[in-house]
Amino acid sequence: MSKPSLKGKRIAFLATDGFEQVELTKPWEAIKKAGAEAILVSPKEGKIQGMNHDEKADRFKVDQSVHSASADKFDGLVLPGGVANPDALRMCEDSVSFVRDFFQQQKxxxxxxxxxxxLIEADVVRGRKVTSWPSLKTDLKNAGAQWVDEECVCDEGLVTSRNPDDLPAFCDKAIEEFAxxxxAEQTA
Incomplete structure (x- = not known):
């Protein structure tokens, strides 16, 4: 079976300092290989710091500020992990609004x-089946999600995975959903 093509699609990657590097680079490579344009969006301008767990890794050039980004210019969104990255993003109202807009536009x-x-801060997980790093289980349940311990979960266009070991399944399912x-059920 051939892989879906993302030719002509634009996929946003929202991240800031402290993202888990492999959770950005592996999906980035897979999405570009499928034909999409990948755009690094961040609340920080210049370069952002990747991490290999708790060690500094590479720095990456930001393509667009989240303060001027609009979900209607993209076909999908990837949110890499790392502890500091999503913690900082959820404190940035423009980042939270950017994420919420993808759900409102059913992307x-x-x-x-x-x-x-x-996603919790954007209030878009209520009633959805999701997975994550285990320490987010209670947070997701408190936000109204049904948390499961599975490699990759897809609920109406929302793809979630637990950790870097899940990246092959995560990338394949994300590409399928972006294609x-x-x-219709992807709502905020």
């Missing part, structure tokens, strides 16, 4: 590891 969103913290496009 697919993929979040891995600690990435769902930003499919809008989901």
């Amino acid at each position: 697919p969103v993929a979040a891995i590891c600690h990435g769902p913290w930003t 499919e496009g809008k989901h």
